[in-house]
Amino acid sequence: MHAFGLIDCNNFYASCERVFQPKLKNSPVVVLSNNDGCIIARSEEAKSLGIPMGAPYYKYKDCIEKNHVNIFSSNYELYGDMSERVMDSIRLMVEKNNIEVYSIDEAFIKLSGDNISEYAKKISSNIMQWTGIPTSIGISNTKTLSKIANHVAKKIAEENVFDMRDEKIKEKVMKKLPVNKIWGISTGWSEKLRNLDIHTALELRDADSNFIRKKLGVVVERIVLELRGISCLDIEKYKNKKSIIVSKSFGTLITDINLLEQALSNHVARACEKLRIQNSKAKSISIFIQTNKFRKDLPQYKASKHHILELPSSDTGKLIKISKNLLNIIFKNNYLYSKCGVTLQDISSNNYEQKHMFEKNDPIIDTLMKRVDSLNSYLGKNSVFHASQGTTKEWKMKRKNLSPCYTTNWKSLPLVR
Numbered sequence: 001m002h003a004f005g006l007i008d009c010n011n012f013y014a015s016c017e018r019v020f021q022p023k024l025k026n027s028p029v030v031v032l033s034n035n036d037g038c039i040i041a042r043s044e045e046a047k048s049l050g051i052p053m054g055a056p057y058y059k060y061k062d063c064i065e066k067n068h069v070n071i072f073s074s075n076y077e078l079y080g081d082m083s084e085r086v087m088d089s090i091r092l093m094v095e096k097n098n099i100e101v102y103s104i105d106e107a108f109i110k111l112s113g114d115n116i117s118e119y120a121k122k123i124s125s126n127i128m129q130w131t132g133i134p135t136s137i138g139i140s141n142t143k144t145l146s147k148i149a150n151h152v153a154k155k156i157a158e159e160n161v162f163d164m165r166d167e168k169i170k171e172k173v174m175k176k177l178p179v180n181k182i183w184g185i186s187t188g189w190s191e192k193l194r195n196l197d198i199h200t201a202l203e204l205r206d207a208d209s210n211f212i213r214k215k216l217g218v219v220v221e222r223i224v225l226e227l228r229g230i231s232c233l234d235i236e237k238y239k240n241k242k243s244i245i246v247s248k249s250f251g252t253l254i255t256d257i258n259l260l261e262q263a264l265s266n267h268v269a270r271a272c273e274k275l276r277i278q279n280s281k282a283k284s285i286s287i288f289i290q291t292n293k294f295r296k297d298l299p300q301y302k303a304s305k306h307h308i309l310e311l312p313s314s315d316t317g318k319l320i321k322i323s324k325n326l327l328n329i330i331f332k333n334n335y336l337y338s339k340c341g342v343t344l345q346d347i348s349s350n351n352y353e354q355k356h357m358f359e360k361n362d363p364i365i366d367t368l369m370k371r372v373d374s375l376n377s378y379l380g381k382n383s384v385f386h387a388s389q390g391t392t393k394e395w396k397m398k399r400k401n402l403s404p405c406y407t408t409n410w411k412s413l414p415l416v417r
C-alpha cells in the first residue's frame with residue numbers, strides 16, 4: 001500500500017541565507033520582500049521574538065535592531081537555485097513519476113513499501129547533508145492528510161518526520177485542527193463551514209459528503225473524501241501554468257516611458273523564459289502600468305491593455321515588440337509610475353501546436369530562443385538579452401541587504417580561508 005508524503009523546507013528563505021553563513025545558526029534571521037517592504041520569512045528565533053509573518057518592516061525595526069536580528073533582502077536567484085538542489089536531491093531518492101514539485105519549497109511524493117517512515121527520515125537527513133536545508137515531512141494516506149501531517153512534523157516531530165497513517169493519531173490531530181488550516185479550504189469556504197457548525201477537520205471529515213457537495217461544491221466534497229483517507233488527488237507530474245505573470249515594483253518612481261519600456265521588456269523576457277521552460281507558447285499577452293496607490297498625495301493612474309496573437313508564441317523579441325506597442329497606447333505623461341507587469345495567457349504545450357491556415361511560426365526562432373536560454377543558464381542570468389531590456393536597470397527594486405548569489409555567480413563564490 002502506498003502513502004503520500006509532503007516534504008516542506010523549514011523557513012526556506014531564512015534557511016538558504018544560513019547555509020552560506022553558518023555563524024547565523026541559532027541567531028534570528030528575517031528576509032524582506034521586494035523593495036524591503038515586508039517580512040516574508042523568519043527563522044525560529046525570529047518567530048519567538050514575536051515578529052509576525054508579512055509584517056511591514058518599519059513597524060518592527062526597533063525590535064529587530066534591539067535583538068540584533070539579521071536582515072536580508074530577498075535573493076530569489078539564490079532561493080531558486082537552492083530549491084532546484086533540494087528537488088534534485090529528492091529525485092535521487094524517489095522515482096520521478098512519484099514526485100510533484102508543488103512550490104519553491106514543497107514537494108509531494110508517493111512512497112510504497114514497509115518502511116515508509118524510516119525512508120522519509122533518510123530523505124530528510126540526506127537533503128540536509130547534500131544541501132544544508134532542513135525539511136519536515138508529513139506522511140499519510142492522501143495528499144490532503146499529508147499536508148496536515150506536515151504541520152505536526154514542523155512542530156513536534158523528532159527527526160522531522162510525522163507519520164499520520166494510524167486512525168487514532170489522525171483523529172487526535174484533526175480534532176484540534178481548525179477548518180481554515182486545511183489545504184485547499186479558502187477563507188470564504190471556512191466561513192461557510194463555520195456557519196454550518198463545522199469547525200474542525202474532524203467535523204468536516206465526518207460531515208455528510210452529499211450535503212457538503214450541495215452546499216459548497218465538488219472541490220470541498222473531494223477534500224472531505226481525502227480527509228477520510230480516500231485518495232482523490234494524485235501526483236501531478238507536469239503542472240504547467242495556465243498563465244504566467246511577471247510584475248515588480250520599481251525602486252523609485254518613474255515618469256520616463258523609456259525606463260518603463262526597459263522594465264517591461266525585462267518582464268516580458270522573463271515571462272517568455274518561463275514559458276519555454278515548460279515547453280509551451282502563449283496566444284495572448286496583456287500589460288499593465290500603475291502609480292503607487294498608497295501615495296494619496298500624488299495623482300493616480302492605472303491602465304492595462306490586451307493583445308491576442310495570430311499564432312501562439314514564445315519569441316521574446318516578438319512579444320517585447322507587442323508589449324511596447326501596448327505601452328504606447330496606455331502611457332500617459334506626468335504620472336509617477338511605481339509598477340508594471342505582463343501576463344501571458346492562453347498557454348498551450350508545444351506538443352499540441354495548433355496550425356494556422358496562413359501563418360506559420362518560424363522554426364529558426366525556436367532554435368534561437370533555445371540557444372539564448374542555454375547561454376543564459378551556462379553564463380548566468382541575462383548574459384544575452386534584447387537591447388530594449390536596457391543596460392542601466394535604473395528602475396530596479398531596492399535590495400539594501402542582499403546576500404551574494406553564492407551558487408549562481410562565479411564572483412560570489414563563498415571563500416574558504
Ligand SMILES: [Mg+2]
Pocket residue numbers: 008009010011012105
Ligand atoms: Mg516551507
